[in-house]
Structure formats: C-alpha cells, structure tokens
Amino acid sequence: MTKRYKASEVVRLLQDDNHDTDVESDSESQSENESSDSENFQTEAEDSDGDGDDDDDNVPDTSVQSVQSQPPTSTTATAPAHHWVPATNYVSQPPQFSGLRQVLVPTNGFSPADYWKLFLNDDLIAHIVYQTNLYAEQKLHSAQFGPCSRMRDWKRTDSVEIEKFLGLLLMMGILKKPLIAQYWSKNPLYSTPLFGSVMSRNRFQLLLSMLHFNDNTQQLSRDDPLRDKLFKLRPVVDHLFEHFQLMYSMSQNVCIDESLLLWKGRLHFKQYIPIKRSRFGVKLFKLCESSSGYIYRFRVYVGKDSLLQFPPGVPQPPTQFGPTERVVWFLMLPILKKGHHLYVDNYYTSIPLFTALLNEGTGACGTIRANRRGYP
Secondary structure, eight states, X not given: OOOOOOHHHHHHHXXXXXXXXXXXXXHHHHHHHHHHHHHHHHHHHSOTTSSOOOOXXXXXXXXXXXXXXXXXXXXXXOOOSSOOOOOTXXXXXXXXXXXXXXXXXXXXXXXXXXXXXXHSOHHHHHHHXXXXXXXXXXXXXXXXXXXXXXXXXXXXXXXXXXXXXXXXXXXXXXXXXXXXXXXXXXXXXXXXXXXXXXXXXXXXHHHHHHOOSSOXXXXXXXXXXXXXXXXXXXXXXXXXXXXXXXXXXXXXEEEEEEEEEEOOSOOTTOEEXXXXXXXXXXXXXXXXXXXXXXXXXXXXXXXXXXXXXOOXXXXXXXXXXXXXXXXXXXXXXXXXXXXXXXXXXXXXXXXXXXXXXXHTTOEEEEOOOTTSTTOO
C-alpha cells in the first residue's frame, strides 16, 4: 500500500533532496576545477617553445596562479593581482630613426664572385689553407697508413685549390645526389662533367677529410669550464660575424628570431624544434633586416650553460634580465640609440626588455605570452 505524505512533508523532502544534490555537484565541480588548475599550472611551467631551453622568463608567477585558482570566499568579487589602467595624458613617441640603409663598400661593376669575396676574402682563404696543411702534417706524423692509402698521395694545398673546393661544395647544394662519388660518375644518368673538369674525385675527398679551420693542439680539455664548444669553427664564425656588420647598414625595422641549421650528425648541442622545416640541427639567434632578410648579427646556441660576456665600454644589460633577454641585448648592441624598431615573437617579449630598449632609444613590438612575469 502506497504511503501518503502531507503537503508540508513533501515540500520538506524536496528541499532536502535539492540541497544534497547541490552540495554533491559543488564538490565535484570544485575537484574538477582543482584538477584542471593543477594541469594548467604544470603545462605552463614547462618550456613552451619546444626547443629544450629552460628559460626563467617562461615560468609563470606561482603566487598569482595560486591566488587566482582558489574560488572567492565571499560573494564580493576579489580584485585581480595586477590591475592595469590606461595612462592619463600620455602620448607615445617612438624613437626617431637616425641611421641610413646603405651598402658600406663600393660595389660598382661587381660580379657575383666579387660579392662572394666580400665575406670569404683572401685572408680567410689563406687561414683555411694554413690550417688544412697543418692538420694534414699532424695526421701524417701521428698515424700509420697502408701502402694503398690515399693519404700517401697528399700534397700541400693552396688558395686557388681551396677556392675551387668551396665552389664545388656550393654546387653540391644545388645539384643533390645520394653519394659524393656520383658527382664524378661517367654514367649518363648521373654524369656532371663540371666536377671532373675542376678536380679529381680522389683529390676532392682527400681535401674533404683534411679540411680544418683551427689548430687542434690549442683546444682546451673537455674538463675545462672555459672550453669553447665552437673551437673548431671559431675563426670562420668570428670572421663572418664581423664582416656581416661591416658591409651593410640596416633600415629602421629589424627583427630577431631563431633559425635552425640542418644537422643530423652527432652533436651534443643539437636541437629539435618540430615547428621548423629542418626540425634537427644547430640553433642560431639572428638579427635581420625586416625588408631584405639580411643577417646583421647572429649567435650560435651551444647550450644553456654557455656564458654570454659583454665587453666593457658597451651598455650592460640590466641585472634582472634572463638568458633570452640577454641574447636580444647582445644582438642589438651596435644599433642601440639609433631609433631602430625591433619586432619579435612571444619567446622574447617582456616588459623589462622593452623598457630597457626604449631607454636606449630603440622601439620594440611583439606578441606576448599570458603566463610571463609582469603581465596582469
């Protein structure tokens, strides 16, 4: 027999049921919010650019996160941790550009080879010749070779031969074949007569095995903290770094971004950046002209433990700068106080960096990361 309830008892039971349901749903919602907040916090604390760098600038402000993730204890809305308001009576005045876009060397009547020699000049070629011959002598005296080894056919090289060798390397970047030997193949399917007319296959491969840019005997031991990870390439890197700046003066708009030089060999500072075309390789930070893409300054990334030294007599970066901000400051040093406008992506944008650049007469513009320090 069905039990009958009075109207007052039915109302009380319905109220009790609604109250229990609300309490249960609130607790479930709170647990889901806490789980979501913790997952978001862990995701934002990781390095979001995918290149394996541990940048202090990318770490969110944990104190702000913890305050904002908790629900308010009262019905009155709490004020945000950072409250920005429009500045009153402030008119933005971008720095005035005082530079001039121009080529700094006379180029009237230049051929393509003359432009090539502006960067790889006779001094650098002579240095490569000396170091290659030196390494070949060191190798011949330190190792034993069989009677049929090609090393027994080694002859000292000269500047003309090294220039031909570098020219063939450039051609290999245009005409790509699976094997080096196929460039000298007489098979009609692979034949490229140019290579055989410039240099024999055996001589090219011998030069390739001996090519050197620095004296190995002067390299510091692996345990030395001052060891240069780019020691073997340091003369070439420094030479190009200097001559890129001597040949050209950039226009007002410039940009800084990272680039990946394809390399799939063994290298302990090789980077993996999936959004780049090469994905694997050596990462470079570049300062380029926005209109032409001309590389004005660059820095090779060799690991987060590499030291970035600033010589005396130049504007020093603020002490609160992180590694990424110091890289931008290093690349911008020669063009500070000239009214350039710098454009960057959210990997570099920060309030301390843009403030310091503005104080040095340089404007800056960039997208932002919402979890970077200093933002509301």
